[in-house]
Amino acid sequence: MTDLELKQAALLVRKGIIEGVHSAKAGHPGGSLSAAELFTYLYFEEMNIDPRNPKDPDRDRFVLSKGHTAPGLYSTLANRGYFPVEDLLTLRHTGSYLQGHPDMKHIPGVDMSSGSLGQGLSAAAGMALAGKLNKKDYRVYVLCGDGEIEEGQIWEAAMFSGFRKLDNLCVIVDNNNLQIDGPIDQVCSPYPIDKKFESFHFHVINIDGNDFGEIRSAFEEAKQTKDKPTAIIAHTLKGKDISFMENSVDWHGKAPNDEEYEIAMEDLRKVGEALCQK
Amino acid sequence: MSEVKKAATRESYGNALVELGREHENLIVLDADLAAATKTGVFRKAFPERHIDCGIAEANMTGVAAGLSTCGFVPFISTFAMFAAGRSYEQVRNSIGYPHLNVKIGATHAGISVGEDGASHQCLEDIALMRAIPGMVVINPSDDVEARAAVRAAYEYDGPVYLRFGRLAIPVMNDGSDYRFEIGKGVVLREGKDLTIIATGLCVHESMLASEKLAKKGIDAQVINIHTIKPLDEDLVLRAAKQTGRIFTVEEHSIVGGLGGAVAEALSEKCPTKLTRIGVNDVFGESGPAKELLHKYKLDAEGIAERIQEELA
Numbered sequence: 001m002t003d004l005e006l007k008q009a010a011l012l013v014r015k016g017i018i019e020g021v022h023s024a025k026a027g028h029p030g031g032s033l034s035a036a037e038l039f040t041y042l043y044f045e046e047m048n049i050d051p052r053n054p055k056d057p058d059r060d061r062f063v064l065s066k067g068h069t070a071p072g073l074y075s076t077l078a079n080r081g082y083f084p085v086e087d088l089l090t091l092r093h094t095g096s097y098l099q100g101h102p103d104m105k106h107i108p109g110v111d112m113s114s115g116s117l118g119q120g121l122s123a124a125a126g127m128a129l130a131g132k133l134n135k136k137d138y139r140v141y142v143l144c145g146d147g148e149i150e151e152g153q154i155w156e157a158a159m160f161s162g163f164r165k166l167d168n169l170c171v172i173v174d175n176n177n178l179q180i181d182g183p184i185d186q187v188c189s190p191y192p193i194d195k196k197f198e199s200f201h202f203h204v205i206n207i208d209g210n211d212f213g214e215i216r217s218a219f220e221e222a223k224q225t226k227d228k229p230t231a232i233i234a235h236t237l238k239g240k241d242i243s244f245m246e247n248s249v250d251w252h253g254k255a256p257n258d259e260e261y262e263i264a265m266e267d268l269r270k271v272g273e274a275l276c277q278k
Numbered sequence: 279m280s281e282v283k284k285a286a287t288r289e290s291y292g293n294a295l296v297e298l299g300r301e302h303e304n305l306i307v308l309d310a311d312l313a314a315a316t317k318t319g320v321f322r323k324a325f326p327e328r329h330i331d332c333g334i335a336e337a338n339m340t341g342v343a344a345g346l347s348t349c350g351f352v353p354f355i356s357t358f359a360m361f362a363a364g365r366s367y368e369q370v371r372n373s374i375g376y377p378h379l380n381v382k383i384g385a386t387h388a389g390i391s392v393g394e395d396g397a398s399h400q401c402l403e404d405i406a407l408m409r410a411i412p413g414m415v416v417i418n419p420s421d422d423v424e425a426r427a428a429v430r431a432a433y434e435y436d437g438p439v440y441l442r443f444g445r446l447a448i449p450v451m452n453d454g455s456d457y458r459f460e461i462g463k464g465v466v467l468r469e470g471k472d473l474t475i476i477a478t479g480l481c482v483h484e485s486m487l488a489s490e491k492l493a494k495k496g497i498d499a500q501v502i503n504i505h506t507i508k509p510l511d512e513d514l515v516l517r518a519a520k521q522t523g524r525i526f527t528v529e530e531h532s533i534v535g536g537l538g539g540a541v542a543e544a545l546s547e548k549c550p551t552k553l554t555r556i557g558v559n560d561v562f563g564e565s566g567p568a569k570e571l572l573h574k575y576k577l578d579a580e581g582i583a584e585r586i587q588e589e590l591a
Contacts, residue, residue, distance in 0.1 A: 057350065104348075104377050112348065113377040119369055122338045126345020126353075129330070133306075134349070153369070156338035 010040040016075025022261040024092035030251040032072030034176040034236040039076040051081040063112040065120025066145035067101040082109035118151025128169035147179030162201030169229040176238035197231035209234025283450045287443040288386040290425035292317030316356040336361040340369035347379040359388035363404035375411040389530035391446040393568035400563035406535025408440040416508040418442040420482035423452040427459035446568045464511035470500035473524040481528040487579030519551040533557040
């Protein structure tokens with residue numbers, strides 16, 4: 001896909017996030033929006049996947065370690081054809097399969113249940129290890145939050161992955177710099193994130209995580225990297241493209257009301273218009 | 279007196295893994311720097327490529343096992359019960375239990391029979407913790423034969439299983455040719471009409487010996503081995519309650535939430551029956567030789583018989 005096509009897909013992903021969270025009257029829009037380009041690139045360009053065969057043993061895997069940004073993952077999966085886009089409106093509703101956090105037992109395309117922070121990287125490392133042991137060439141991608149990496153288990157998993165040279169594993173840190181209690185460097189700073197992963201024997205790439213050109217080249221570099229897992233530190237804007245959510249800690253885990261929903265959809269309409277003029 | 283054959287169920291675990299590893303290429307064993315103690319060292323020797331030492335990082339080991347299982351492996355996580363069920367409780371709950379993944383947890387060094395290491399390493403809460411997780415099978419075998427059979431049954435079962443093993447060498451008692459193991463099926467080891475002792479793990483053999491002591495005092499005790507605490511063999515428990523009308527549970531675990539808790543729940547809802555839970559009385563353990571501790575905490579034959587007589591008096 002061209003960058004323009006990817007931007008159009010990311011716009012649809014963002015619309016699905018806002019619609020889902022608005023319908024749920026709950027959920028996490030900020031970190032879903034910051035990662036919209038990452039979700040989009042992974043599912044529309046990078047990963048070897050087939051929505052009609054979501055359990056293919058040879059497929060690439062994705063683990064959303066920052067599971068609270070399920071609205072972003074679900075919107076991407078729906079727009080990619082794993083399930084109907086209309087179902088996003090059932091997010092977090094009683095009886096819906098679209099649980100508040102990813103549920104691999106009931107949601108097509110979800111490779112690992114997650115949501116309790118810190119656990120997804122270990123599962124992804126297990127999948128990558130399985131690929132090595134079974135001599136399969138699939139790749140495993142895992143998206144972590146920058147607040148999430150304050151969890152100790154992340155570093156247990158990083159030590160394991162670096163030590164075992166899991167070069168089929170790619171960790172992406174959505175570095176939007178905000179967590180619930182404030183900016184990450186004011187709560188309990190995990191910086192320098194890149195140096196930390198380097199010291200755990202990762203190949204590290206810093207990028208603008210909202211820029212498809214940089215995302216593309218980073219994933220290409222990751223694939224070329226041998227004997228080391230890759231960590232992509234994706235510098236992103238939390239709440240991106242929604243005027244009142246951008247870089248606002250208030251929109252970590254809150255749904256827009258009807259009035260805010262209209263403003264958000266208008267913001268996205270303008271983004272769409274700007275894309276059409278390109 | 280002829281020598282009784284003894285083995286620690288942790289040894290049984292290691293040996294069973296080697297046997298199963300020969301039969302099944304998708305069986306993989308994970309350790310957290312305790313392979314020598316969990317007795318999986320024999321597996322590591324036989325299948326080095328399928329033994330993954332995760333270092334002293336149990337939470338990660340639990341998650342790695344979850345990931346491996348989604349790719350068709352049947353992982354056995356091995357560490358002490360304290361760390362398998364305690365340290366990694368939430369990883370077991372959310373990364374294994376919630377998605378109902380096919381991971382087996384081989385937890386060794388359970389109970390006060392850990393001995394000299396003391397309270398910090400004597401896990402007395404693991405059955406309660408694991409039993410509370412939906413879909414988790416919890417097995418606490420009573421000897422070498424049962425432990426090996428349990429490991430095989432766990433492999434054959436599709437879903438998460440918690441296997442509880444001990445450090446102490448205990449007598450082999452299930453060596454009859456008619457022995458069969460089935461998950462969720464209790465075993466009546468001795469018929470009796472006055473009361474029923476429902477025991478698990480190393481307390482099963484001690485309860486059998488206790489029943490002989492009681493017989494000498496004119497008390498006829500039925501003895502049941504509950505190797506699977508979840509799913510509990512409720513039919514057997516209720517039948518025993520109706521037959522004898524007096525139940526004692528015996529376990530090397532806290533009286534809170536373990537076998538005693540499970541039996542209490544079943545009885546109080548379906549057949550209210552006088553019950554005494556014999557176990558560790560909601561306290562931490564302590565250092566000492568295992569046998570001395572079992573004696574001190576009244577979990578050996580003598581202590582069990584004494585407790586039962588006290589309660590009946």
